[in-house]
Amino acid sequence: MQDEDKIKLGISIGDINGIGCEVILKTFEDPRMLEFCTPIIYASNKTIAFQKKELGIDVTYHGIQNASKALDGKINVVNVWKEVPMVKFGESNEEGGKYAIKSLRAAVESLKNNEIDALVTAPINKTNIQADDFKFPGHTDFLAQELQGESLMFMVTEDLKIGLLTDHVAVKDAPSAINAILIRNKVRTIEKSLRMDFRVRAPKIALLGINPHSGDNGVIGKEDDEVLKPVIKEMSNAGHLVFGPYSADSFFGSDAYKNFDAVLAAYHDQGLIPFKTLSFGRGVNYTAGLSKVRTSPDHGTAFEIAGQGKADHSSFKEAVFAALQIFKNRTEYEELTENPLQKQKVRR
Structure with a gap:
């Protein structure tokens, strides 16, 4: 049965040659995490299958075509692309940047359309993401353009x-x-x-x-x-x-x-x-000051250990919990601001 109140958490995978997929899958390898939110990863079934096999991470997931089809109690993967990108762990290349941006754009579009409630982004590489249609030094500047507010x-x-x-x-x-x-x-x-x-x-x-x-x-x-x-x-x-x-x-x-x-x-x-x-x-x-909630871990792509199964997912897990708590706090704040009578009741 679908829990309509559970937060739908969008996740962009970052650079496929870095540790992004690893920290995502390690976080949700713990089934208890599915009690807190419905995770929706923007990538493809084949990309996630390759990563979990190479890294030896025991997770199952549900492939979907859009976020509206996400199932509660499952790790959901939106198929943003059909092709199979070449993964070269530890290497900064055009392929890594290309699919990092595809994942990010799809996730942000879902966020703007209220198909997901909050977004957690895995690390990207600031060099290989540069393209004719993406000239930003990082996530923050791109999100400032796409989402309303002072980032x-x-x-x-x-x-x-x-x-x-x-x-x-x-x-x-x-x-x-x-x-x-x-x-x-x-x-x-x-x-x-x-x-x-x-x-x-x-x-x-x-x-x-x-x-x-x-x-x-x-x-x-x-x-x-x-x-x-x-x-x-x-x-x-x-x-x-x-x-x-x-x-x-x-x-x-x-x-x-x-x-x-x-x-x-x-x-x-x-x-x-x-x-x-x-x-x-x-x-x-x-990224404070925007109309939507976005968090990320406090580290980068860590190419030097990518593909070795050594990545610590602690910060990514904290980013998940932070996104959920901030979304709840903001929702409550907006409800109280819109309903002064309820605000007075709460103060009593």
Whole structure:
């Protein structure tokens, strides 16, 4: 019997030459996972059959032509392609990028059409996905185009949440990309996500400095004094719980991050190095600020171990649970927002 209330979770397979299929199949090899959601993998029967045989993973699945045919209690595989792509584990090639994008596009289309409730994406390779019809540095930028909202790369665990002012931008270009409008937008996106997706009533956010020691009063750069500080003061005066800029070198080692609901880093490695150091294998990459829920594991294609059965699926499993919980939190938030009387009842 179909459970109409169970969340339909779409899954894109990522690069077929990487560890994407492995971590997906290992996650749902545990039959208890099917009690939490109805998984719908966007690939093909033959691709999944090849992967499970090569990796020695004992799962059964149900092949379907579209998400509407998904069965509860089964691993469902939407047949996005009929041909049999050549899998060369550990190799970054055009074939891997081509089918990663086919899977992603099909899954996102289902998400936009409400055929699935949330999406978890397995890792892609940023080099081989580039094509005439796909010129994005990664998932986040593509999803920002396809789904409504202000996208934010938000790395999350239960205890640590780090957003990025700039994500896949060269370090030399990051300072010039940061301006007052960007800061305001990212802070508001984090605040909204914390309230709507993580049940934080009064979000408290820390901003990290752009320069070492936040510029040391202009001695090591003026961006912190001229760009960050005025916006933080303006937003603080307007009632936002925004603080900083903090010197990034000591912020995490001193456990200062534990005093905030989220941290906003100036650029990619400033946020992701401490995040992965503190929570690798438990972390989740969440694209906040969009009209739909999308998560992914906190690692890449791991070509160096692909096809060897060595991949740890912990982060992918966490990404699944995060997507389910965020979808539930958001649904409840929207219901309460639309029905103030019910909101009052809940508060009692």
